[in-house]
Amino acid sequence: MIIDCHGHYTTAPKALEEYRKRQIDGLKKPAQAPSRTAPAISDDEIRASLENAQLKMQRERGTDLTIFSPRAGSMGHHIGNADTSRRWSEICNDLIHRACTLYPQNFVGVCQLPQSPGVAPGKCVAELERCVKELGFIGCNLNPDPSGGYWTDPPLTDKWWYPLYEKLVELDVPAMVHVSMSCNPNFHFTGAHYINADTTAFMQFITSDLFTDFPTLKFIIPHGGGAVPYHWGRYRGIAQDMGKPPLKELLLNNVYFDTCVYHRPGIELLLKVIPADNILFASEMVGAVRGIDPESGHYYDDTRRYVDSIDWLSAADRGKIFGGNARKVYSRLKL
Amino acid sequence: MIIDCHGHYTTAPKALEEYRKRQIDGLKKPAQAPSRTAPAISDDEIRASLENAQLKMQRERGTDLTIFSPRAGSMGHHIGNADTSRRWSEICNDLIHRACTLYPQNFVGVCQLPQSPGVAPGKCVAELERCVKELGFIGCNLNPDPSGGYWTDPPLTDKWWYPLYEKLVELDVPAMVHVSMSCNPNFHFTGAHYINADTTAFMQFITSDLFTDFPTLKFIIPHGGGAVPYHWGRYRGIAQDMGKPPLKELLLNNVYFDTCVYHRPGIELLLKVIPADNILFASEMVGAVRGIDPESGHYYDDTRRYVDSIDWLSAADRGKIFGGNARKVYSRLKL
Numbered sequence: 001m002i003i004d005c006h007g008h009y010t011t012a013p014k015a016l017e018e019y020r021k022r023q024i025d026g027l028k029k030p031a032q033a034p035s036r037t038a039p040a041i042s043d044d045e046i047r048a049s050l051e052n053a054q055l056k057m058q059r060e061r062g063t064d065l066t067i068f069s070p071r072a073g074s075m076g077h078h079i080g081n082a083d084t085s086r087r088w089s090e091i092c093n094d095l096i097h098r099a100c101t102l103y104p105q106n107f108v109g110v111c112q113l114p115q116s117p118g119v120a121p122g123k124c125v126a127e128l129e130r131c132v133k134e135l136g137f138i139g140c141n142l143n144p145d146p147s148g149g150y151w152t153d154p155p156l157t158d159k160w161w162y163p164l165y166e167k168l169v170e171l172d173v174p175a176m177v178h179v180s181m182s183c184n185p186n187f188h189f190t191g192a193h194y195i196n197a198d199t200t201a202f203m204q205f206i207t208s209d210l211f212t213d214f215p216t217l218k219f220i221i222p223h224g225g226g227a228v229p230y231h232w233g234r235y236r237g238i239a240q241d242m243g244k245p246p247l248k249e250l251l252l253n254n255v256y257f258d259t260c261v262y263h264r265p266g267i268e269l270l271l272k273v274i275p276a277d278n279i280l281f282a283s284e285m286v287g288a289v290r291g292i293d294p295e296s297g298h299y300y301d302d303t304r305r306y307v308d309s310i311d312w313l314s315a316a317d318r319g320k321i322f323g324g325n326a327r328k329v330y331s332r333l334k335l
Numbered sequence: 336m337i338i339d340c341h342g343h344y345t346t347a348p349k350a351l352e353e354y355r356k357r358q359i360d361g362l363k364k365p366a367q368a369p370s371r372t373a374p375a376i377s378d379d380e381i382r383a384s385l386e387n388a389q390l391k392m393q394r395e396r397g398t399d400l401t402i403f404s405p406r407a408g409s410m411g412h413h414i415g416n417a418d419t420s421r422r423w424s425e426i427c428n429d430l431i432h433r434a435c436t437l438y439p440q441n442f443v444g445v446c447q448l449p450q451s452p453g454v455a456p457g458k459c460v461a462e463l464e465r466c467v468k469e470l471g472f473i474g475c476n477l478n479p480d481p482s483g484g485y486w487t488d489p490p491l492t493d494k495w496w497y498p499l500y501e502k503l504v505e506l507d508v509p510a511m512v513h514v515s516m517s518c519n520p521n522f523h524f525t526g527a528h529y530i531n532a533d534t535t536a537f538m539q540f541i542t543s544d545l546f547t548d549f550p551t552l553k554f555i556i557p558h559g560g561g562a563v564p565y566h567w568g569r570y571r572g573i574a575q576d577m578g579k580p581p582l583k584e585l586l587l588n589n590v591y592f593d594t595c596v597y598h599r600p601g602i603e604l605l606l607k608v609i610p611a612d613n614i615l616f617a618s619e620m621v622g623a624v625r626g627i628d629p630e631s632g633h634y635y636d637d638t639r640r641y642v643d644s645i646d647w648l649s650a651a652d653r654g655k656i657f658g659g660n661a662r663k664v665y666s667r668l669k670l
Contacts, residue, residue: 144521150485151521158520185493186479186486191538191573195562196531203526223569227530227562233598234558237624237635238526263568269604289572300572 001335002304003326004058006176006222006258006282007066007107009096011053013046015039016095020074023088027080038091046099053286055106061304063283065335067326068096069110069141073189075180077115077146082123086114089127097135108333109137110176113164115146117153122163132171138332140168142175142219144201149184149193156201157208165214172331174218174256177201190288198226202255206239206247211254218254218329220280224261224270232273248275256329258282259303259321262289264296267306276317280325281307336670337639338661339393341511341557341593341617342401342442344431346388348381350374351430355409358423362415373426381434388621390441396639398618400670402661404445404476405431408524410515412450412481417458421449424462432470443668444472445511448499450481452488457498467506473667475503477510477554479536484519484528491536492543500549507666509553509591512536525623533561537590541574541582546589553589553664555615559596559605567608583610591664593617594638594656597624599631602641611652615660616642 019039026033054066070092077085093111100107111131113124131137142164145151154160156177168175182193198221211217221228228235236247244250256278261267270279282303289300298305307313307321327333354374361368389401405427412420428446435442446466448459466472477499480486489495491512503510517528533556546552556563563570571582579585591613596602605614617638624635633640642648642656662668 151519153521155521184486186488186490186535186539188538188542188573191541191570192531192535195534195566195569196527199530199534199562200521200527203523204521206526207523224565227534227565230559230562230565230601230604231530231596233596233601233628233635234530234624235526237597237626237628238523240626241624261566261568262572263608265604265607266565266568269565269600272600273598289569289576291572291575293568293572300568 001323002063003323004063004066004283005280005326006284007068008071010071010286011049013041013049015041057285066107067110068107070112072178073181075112077143078148082116082119085116089114093131110139111137113140115143117147121161125167138330139173140175141178143179144197145179149182149187155204157204157210165217169216174329176220195226198223202228205251220256222258225257229270229273252278256280260284262300264306276320279321281322336658337398338658339398339401339618340615340661341619342403343406345406345621346384348376348384350376392620401442402445403442405447407513408516410447412478413483417451417454420451424449428466445474446472448475450478452482456496460502473665474508475510476513478514479532480514484517484522490539492539492545500552504551509664511555530561533558537563540586555591557593560592564605564608587613591615595619597635599641606645611655614656616657
């Protein structure tokens with residue numbers, strides 16, 4: 001079974017977006033705010049939104065299960081306040097739960113957290129617990145920059161985040177480090193902000209004692225780990241200059257990378273440089289890059305092809321990357 | 336002749352740092368501000384600072400000429416105001432000029448610009464012109480984020496920057512995109528801020544028409560282009576989804592990458608993915624990573640070894656990377 005650990009519900013029915021629009025409008029004109037009831041979306045609408053998109057691609061690409069979360073770019077933690085974010089997260093997470101219930105063989109849920117800039121991450125614990133215990137979710141997405149491109153909250157290694165980490169550890173669920181949209185005109189969201197956040201989080205982990213404090217805390221850094229594998233020598237060297245132990249010892253019991261790298265040479269580098277135990281297959285389809293690569297004739301985000309094409313990868317390592325590691329990292333995954 | 340296009344004067348005599356400290360102290364207590372005279376540094380002190388560092392490494396590694404600029408982390412454009420930055424830049428650039436004059440076969444100058452957050456980049460034109468016309472410099476370092484990690488100025492593609500670009504084009508000198516220190520606790524400076532800035536600048540270039548407006552403007556993106564070559568498929572795909580021409584057409588007449596990637600697999604990826612015409616040899620020694628890699632027994636930043644070890648690289652392409660491209664991009668280089 002091939003597990004894709006990184007998929008967002010980017011094709012959700014329009015009513016969801018319309019709800020969000022009303023919610024945002026309601027911040028200025030409370031009379032326009034939607035009721036607290038979820039938008040009316042039928043099961044058939046959910047099926048239609050998935051059948052010709054994620055499910056079609058699973059079938060075509062021969063992947064089985066997608067670890068599925070709300071659209072990352074739409075989390076918009078900077079919008080409104082903690083209450084805005086809480087209500088929006090509940091609605092998005094409930095919709096993921098419905099998709100997972102309709103297709104229990106194809107999707108398993110990961111939640112969006114109701115983060116808000118300047119608001120203590122401990123405030124997200126209730127929604128995390130609800131999603132894991134009541135909805136059967138197996139992890140969460142954690143935004144290291146709820147401000148949306150201005151990076152005004154403390155680094156992920158600050159004690160500010162510890163109450164949330166305590167709950168992650170208690171529930172034994174991992175967090176994927178994933179920002180949302182960028183409001184900063186300097187950062188294109190999928191081309192710069194996403195990749196920068198991945199790189200930034202990894203470097204924060206290097207400089208800290210976070211995994212001494214939380215030896216079982218687990219993070220997935222998506223998009224192939226940002227710039228990290230390409231600059232693996234730089235990170236090994238910086239850690240060494242700081243007198244830190246080798247990276248493997250320092251953080252590879254806690255930090256994992258996905259395979260959302262959209263060309264073969266990138267995937268080959270990732271597999272060469274990062275131990276197979278720390279790589280989880282992922283495509284982020286339907287996501288940041290929708291087109292077909294004229295050089296290969298296949299979708300850029302059909303990452304299975306790249307992994308398949310690496311002929312020096314052992315069967316054992318291939319098995320870990322395609323599913324074994326996901327079962328280990330997402331320990332609540334029971335399929 | 337092997338040209339290293341990326342070296343900073345990280346070993347400058349202590350008097351320089353002491354001057355800067357007095358300048359910063361003087362911002363709060365004007366009585367402590369240093370006079371406008373440059374700090375007293377003798378030629379012998381300059382020689383001593385270089386002989387056992389950059390010059391020793393040039394000899395040991397068999398490289399010839401370093402394109403040399405003031406220490407990037409010390410530019411500190413966010414400190415004080417435009418006048419602070421102007422005086423500090425003049426002093427740093429003059430010192431580079433002295434090093435280049437003492438060792439004309441080993442160093443050629445690139446200047447720091449007197450940028451300041453919120454101050455129009457056109458204000459840097461006078462210092463750029465002085466450095467090029469009077470000191471014989473062949474380029475500049477351009478900080479895309481003078482705020483030092485808060486990214487409060489407009490993107491590099493905004494007309495805000497055009498007066499500076501007009502002068503770069505007129506003088507026919509390239510700019511290396513290079514941030515300075517980070518004041519934002521989220522960003523480690525050499526491990527996150529530098530790499531993020533490289534990635535960010537490239538993505539800004541993709542979304543703009545900058546090179547239609549300035550067909551001969553040239554940028555070097557250092558540190559191997561940040562995350563860009565590793566995610567080359569992502570960038571090709573994002574540009575394609577935006578309806579842009581292929582990246583080669585869109586920006587590879589204007590954008591170059593250096594080889595400051597500190598392990599062989601990273602360098603191999605860079606050389607595989609980016610056309611040889613767009614790669615300039617560089618090491619950034621003595622710089623961000625000072626140690627010896629226990630896996631190879633050699634300095635992490637001895638990038639010549641990695642390039643040398645790529646046996647599939649043609650002699651013609653090797654020649655371009657080691658010097659031919661630098662002569663083309665830095666057209667004022669006459670050695």
